[in-house]
Amino acid sequence: MKQIFRGIMLGSIRNLILLPVFFSFMLSGCSSVPSIKDVSYSDGAIVSTLSSSVSLSYSSSEKSISGSGIIMYQKPAQFRVVVLSPFGSVLQEIFIHNQDITIVDPGNKLAFKGLLAELPEQSYFSGWKYIHWLVDNDIPLRANGDKTVERVGSHGESERVVFENGLVSEKSTARGSSVKYRRYTTVQGVALPLEIICETAGKDKLTVKFDDPEVNTSLAHETFIPQISNFKLYPLSLLYQQ
DSSP: OHHHHHHHHHHHHHHHHHOOOOOOTTOSSGGGSOOGGGOOOOTTOOOSEEEEEEEEEEEOSSOEEEEEEEEEEETTTEEEEEEEOTTSOEEEEEEEETTEEEEEEGGGTEEEEEEGGGSOSSSTTGGGGGHHHHHOOOOOOGGGOSEEEEEEOTTSOEEEEEEETTEEEEEEETTSOEEEEEEEEEETTEEEEEEEEEEOTTSOEEEEEEEEEEESOOOOGGGGSOOOTTSEEEEGGGGGOO
């Protein structure tokens, strides 16, 4: 089984390496994206749902891969990430609900399910281990101004948070994980970073860039349920057995 899975994943990595950046984000001219100091937004407006085309990239000391796809989010803790091939077919799907994660390989009818805590610090899935901390952002308030705060976060870990124009520009923890929020824009009055860069304690980096995001629209409940009734289901730990 390990040999079969290793072959599948190597094939997926090769496909991801060859993926072009489908979406130029209309960000090629950085001047079109206002400085965080200039972002005008509605105080207290938050993201309850999000759907967007995305560019995803992962890098470590050993490898670097990138691809394009779609991400969907529903507050407080549901995610679906679809990784696409250059021809638009689905290479992989990642479903996250609270602390559960399911990784689906639709082409081979395989699925792997477990807990976010099981993800190692160094793997091309490692960034998703931090997904809840990533999106656990403060309510945008201009009254927060520009400041740096040392505090215990909602997940019980000490963190350093940098605010600019009342928006969080970065967070970091003592054990070495960090997240940076870049290229803020406003969508229907909601402040939204178009680029999120997460670096794990193991120094792996996951970058997510959004293109034409939609916020606070209705997403069907079924959107976040993996359709794997005819798939072979394995424990997530099988991904990382040596």
